[in-house]
Amino acid sequence: MMEAEMDARSQVAAEGGEGGRSVFVKPQRLVTLKFEEVVYKIRINAAPDKKGGKDYAIRKTKSAERTILEGVSGAVLPGEMMALLGPSGSGKTTLLTALGGRLARPGRQLTGLITYNDRPFSNALNRNMGFVTQDDVLYPHLTVSDTLVYTALLRLPGSLSRQEKVAQAEAVMSELGLTACRNSIIGGPMIRGVSGGERKRVSIGQEMLINPSILFLDEPTSGLDSTIAARIVSTLLNLTNAGRTVIMTIHQPSSRIFYMFHKVLLLADGHPIYYGRASDATDYFSTIGYAPSVPVNPADFLLDLANGVSPDETHDDQLDTREALISAYKVHLHDKVVEELREVTKQYKESEPDKLRNEWCTSWWEQFRVLLERGLKERKHESFSGLKIGQVTATSLLGGLLWFRSGGHVQDQVGLLFFMLGFWIFFPVFNAIFTFPQERMMLTKERASRMYRLSSYFMARTAGDLPMELLLPTISITITYWMGGLNPVAANYFMFLFVTLLTVLVSQGFGLALGALFMDTKKATTLASVILLCFMLAGGYYVQHVPAFISWIKYITLSFYAFKLQIATQFSLADTYQCTPDVRCSIQNYPIINAIGFDHKALAAVALFLMLLLYRLAAYLGLMRVGALH
Template sequence: METEMEPQPNRGTGDGRDSNLARVRRPVTLKFEDVVYKIKTKGKGKAKQGERVILKGVSGAVLPGEMLAMLGPSGSGKTTLLTVLGGRIGGTRLLTGSITYNGKPFTNSLKRRTGFVTQDDVLYPHLTVTETLVYTALLRLPSTLSRQEKTAQAEAVMVQLGLTACRSSIIGGPLVRGVSGGERKRVSIGQEMLIDPSLLFLDEPTSGLDSTIAGRIVSTLWDLTKGGKTVIMTIHQPSSRLFYMFHKVLLLSDGNSIYYGKGSDAMDYFASVGYAPTVPMNPADFLLDLANGVSSDETSEDRAWTKEALVSAYRLHLHDKVSEEVLALSKQFNECEPDKIETKWCTSWWEQFTVLLQRDLKERKHESFSGLKISQVLIVALLAGFLWLHSGGYVQDQVGLLFFVASFWSFYPVFEAIFTFPQERTMLTKERSSGMYRLSSYFAAKLVGDLPMELILPIIFVTITYWMGGLKPVAANFFMNLAVLLLGVLVAQGLGLALGALVMDLKTATTFASVLTLSFMLAGGYYVQNIPSFIAWIKYISPSYYTFKLQIATQYSPSDTYQCTPSLRCQIADFPSIKLVGFDHKAFAVLALLLMLFLYRLAAYLGLMRVGVTN
């Protein structure tokens, strides 16, 4: 249920420590002049690669204490412009024009003072509202504040945004019931307000919300401007009450500016250039009609002409005024002193690692130890145990059990790990773009956080199948067998992480994983003894081969014999499946698995460097 929200002035933590943040939160004046942004397009067939212009010379400025709303139909370029102004666009070679913040370009120091709320609320579904905001505070607020002070800052933001009634509720998601849409949006805004940003960007903050909740959110943002914040947002179709709360409005049509100025002056301007509504209507609705080329007395066939006329009118009546405003601001900041150099990261590597690990364990415990996963492992373990229940005296059966266990745990972890990074991609992009943590601390926390699931379930599995399957009933052999299997599990997990991070498409990654794991399994030394020489090399890159080889060594030695005929015992080393893998080069097998353990994770890390920012 949606809770009441009572907008309040920004009071910091309320314990006197907020001055520590306020000292570094200088007001920011944003100026953008003749911004042009293009994207490359791929031609079909023999058509050559071309370019598409998204923004066509857009200019404007937003001062501290102002809220700029960018309006326009879908595809008009407003989200692209917001992303460009927020310093989150790639391909700067295709971006021209001037964008300055207090007369300077975007810097890492400014990133620390900038909040960016995306249109989609990218939040962990199983964390509560309090946990979400506290973990964000621990990562984004400077180390000069204690953990208690950071928690107090999160509490203050919850009070300010009216989230105290749902503080213990989980966020929820498509498959998990949680807080309402309005509360979820306020949590997203709260994550950015934690750092007391001088500059706040919001992409469609009222999207999908009813007019009452939308009004509460915009009212809160309006209150922020009274404290000297600079707020820029995109908004699709605000109510008339919201429209008149905007200090400035920028109306875009096909990447062109067709209005820039006070929201209260918009209707008079369009009336002065010959466009006025015939009936009373919401100003935002009227402006969107004009941006779409629709006026009261024209048909759809005249829309292109209307858009051109509005662009021409803007250039004739408003362009020079906007240029003068931008020029005046440029002169104002010419003599400004440069910002003080700040450290790039708010917190140390270890602090980031511990907070991310704690957050990851809380979020993933619902998935890692779900009843479904535990049940499927137990069912397979018990089924295997019963199938091999009386195989103690049969070498063929025991070798088959060893290979089955090695194969299962070279297959299962791959398809569990392959989902890790594709599912986290949007979250990683969002948080890394905010400069919240180092990629290395995130990666290390993920690896450590996955260990409980990756190790506990195989331990349970082996404990059941080893003793039920009649393998060597000696504790030392059991623990050696378990250690070999756990090493193989970690290698398989690394392969899944690497495929997920490098491909970042679950359908493609699972296809690659199926082909690789099946190839490794077939070359593992059990199914085929006489492998043609031109393809035999596959076994040397197969984790299954080395795991199976070492597992054989935990049960047998070259001097062991078995009953090969009713009257003859043969050397175990001559048994076909064992002869192929052999008892030699065990140290090399261990080194090969350790090398794969490292290389697969290195490949996963390099793959993640392509996601979001990489610094």
């Protein structure tokens, strides 16, 4: 077994990289990962007794605990690659997430000791750690080169120049065999892009860019053919040659891949049933009476045992088999693991650990600039989509035709003002609601890696939306304003345009706040519909004589202040209208305008600016809350 293992590693080392030599230098810090008696439980709602009864209400409110991990221990040293094996639901992904410092959520309890160089998890360590999730969370419209270059610009230290960071991204592409597809977009469910194997290598490349001391991977070979899977694992094996620590979960690896691992931890229902060298696994189980009856892939054999299927027992004995293996681990391996952990701790304490600096890799401004550039490139297809432009243009032309040259008809002009106001409240709100929920997975992934500050992301995302948020309303207002026969004086047009653009920004902030606070587009859009309907009804156009007990609602609505300013841009106290065939009356006596009034215009403008700030502050706080849950 030992000779087979060494031959396999020698073979893959010769195949990986350029001549088997990694382009990556030794990491700044070598990390020894140690975990002792890790237990993880979650609280779940107990299933109520649907038959009812006097205790039904009590049982319905009870909660129960479910144990996901039970007393798992082990250690991974620099230069080692360990695989977490086990059937679905065995807890291997949960363990990997816990070891990567990403398992802090309400309603869950993690106990035991997890240390890195005999120290607890820290943000400084997190920046020297790579974590590849099972699902490839990537921007679909960026190319492979764009994805890696922007990651390098954000995650590599500011001491490196832009050219050096780009060169590192190029080296990663070469190492992972991505040069041929460097200019292909990533793609997604509805967009054709690179293959699944190439997408997985891009995800790994993003973490390899920082030259990590320790690398975690969740199912890096999932959905890949055996050749591509072996190539990826061999590349990861090459990373350990420079002293990196690599831990991964993997499902049914081939025998060739299995012998690449230095260590294997096998889980069954959250319990460890084997921990040790990969080459010693089958020998261990043979000594306790579970020898394979025919030559078989050792990984398949181990997974059969973890599922409770032994070579000479029937399907009905699965539970007994698992219990026997759990007991055997406690008898034969547990003390050895404890002794190994003791030796690891003793050896590490003999050396003086270096301190990692707890600071951001790049400045706030650099993060903002890179995120803005990346966001504009990713979303230009959406912002400048023909569908959105066509929607706005068609609505503007229709409004212009329906109110064509309506000047002189006060009712029609006021109706046109309120129509444009309503459209440019609803349109930005329902566009903005989807902003943060759609990027939640990406934001969670990148923030967990501490790629950038939340404030730099928020400001870059907001600034990146401004061009289209301001350009489309400008085009729309220009079309409808002049076709509808509104006040033809240029100053009035620009004042009206300014009020509309301010309203758009406030509406967008309202949509961003709802999306960030709920992170559920269905709930957010439903609530937005109800609130905006209240805004429009209280805006002063539909109802002028509002009962006193509910009239206060107009003072918290966006539409009331915006409508007041719109009217002020089109009419003045000196204007008159034809109130009877022979008499002209002051415009301030017109019912709708009289209800709105020409007074307190400065206060209305201040109210809109305050809403602009408060809504965006609420959106930012909502994003902070989301980050706190991960």
